[in-house]
Amino acid sequence: MTAAATLELNKAHWPVTVLGPGRRIGLWVQGCAIGCRGCVSQDTWAADPARAIAVADLLAWCRRVAQPGPDGVTISGGEPFGQPEGLRALLEGLARWRSEAGLDFDILCYSGYPLAALRRRHGDLLALLDAVIPEPYVEAMPITHLWRGSGNQPLVPLSQRGRARYAAHVDAAAEAAGKRMQVAVEGGRIWMIGIPARGDMARVETLCAERGLSLQQVSWRR
Numbered sequence: 001m002t003a004a005a006t007l008e009l010n011k012a013h014w015p016v017t018v019l020g021p022g023r024r025i026g027l028w029v030q031g032c033a034i035g036c037r038g039c040v041s042q043d044t045w046a047a048d049p050a051r052a053i054a055v056a057d058l059l060a061w062c063r064r065v066a067q068p069g070p071d072g073v074t075i076s077g078g079e080p081f082g083q084p085e086g087l088r089a090l091l092e093g094l095a096r097w098r099s100e101a102g103l104d105f106d107i108l109c110y111s112g113y114p115l116a117a118l119r120r121r122h123g124d125l126l127a128l129l130d131a132v133i134p135e136p137y138v139e140a141m142p143i144t145h146l147w148r149g150s151g152n153q154p155l156v157p158l159s160q161r162g163r164a165r166y167a168a169h170v171d172a173a174a175e176a177a178g179k180r181m182q183v184a185v186e187g188g189r190i191w192m193i194g195i196p197a198r199g200d201m202a203r204v205e206t207l208c209a210e211r212g213l214s215l216q217q218v219s220w221r222r
C-alpha cells in the first residue's frame with residue numbers, strides 16, 4: 001500500500017449485523033456509474049473527491065472501533081471496484097491487520113459488475129477477498145437469498161476461509177438470518193443498513209409521515 005492511497009467513502013459503521021455473518025465493519029464507498037433502476041443507495045452514485053479519506057486513516061478507525069476484532073468486514077457502496085487502487089490498498093491493509101493481530105475475520109465485497117467482468121478485469125482484487133456478491137441489482141427480480149438484493153445475485157466464496165464461512169449461506173433463503181435491516185443515527189442522518197424488501201423504504205416514509213416526521217432527503221430517490 002502506498003502511504004497516499006485514498007478511497008472516496010460514503011460511510012462506515014460498526015457493528016453491522018445484517019450484511020454477512022457475525023459482527024462486522026461496514027464500509028460504503030462513494031461513486032457508482034452503474035445506475036441500477038430502483039437502487040436504494042442513490043446518494044452513493046456521484047463521485048465526490050471531498051469524501052476521499054486516506055486508507056491508512058480508515059484502517060486506523062477500523063482497528064480502533066472494532067474491538068476485540070470483527071467477525072468480518074463488508075465493503076459495499078457505491079461500486080467498490082470503481083476505485084481499484086483504493087480498494088487494493090484497503091484490502092492489503094485489512095489482510096495485514098488480520099495477520100499481525102492474529103485475527104480471522106473474513107472480507108466480503110458487493111459489486112454491481114458481473115462476475116465474469118470482475119474475473120477478467122480485477123482478478124488481483126478478487127484474490128484478496130473471501131467472498132463476493134456480484135451482478136447488478138435487478139428491481140424486477142424478487143429477493144430470494146440471504147444478503148442479496150435481487151434473485152440474480154450469487155454469493156461466491158473465493159478463499160479457503162470464504163468457503164468455510166459462506167458455503168452454508170450460498171443457497172440460504174432471504175429470511176434465514178432473521179433480522180434484515182438495522183438502523184443507525186449519526187450526525188442528524190438516519191442510516192438504514194441491510195437489504196430492504198420491495199416497498200420497505202416507501203413504507204418507512206409513510207410511517208414517518210404518519211408520526212409527523214418528514215424525511216428531507218432520501219437515498220432511494222434522486
Ligand code: SF4
Nearest residue numbers: 032035036039078112
Ligand atoms: S445497486 Fe449498487 S451497483 Fe447498482 S446502482 Fe446502486 S450502488 Fe450501483
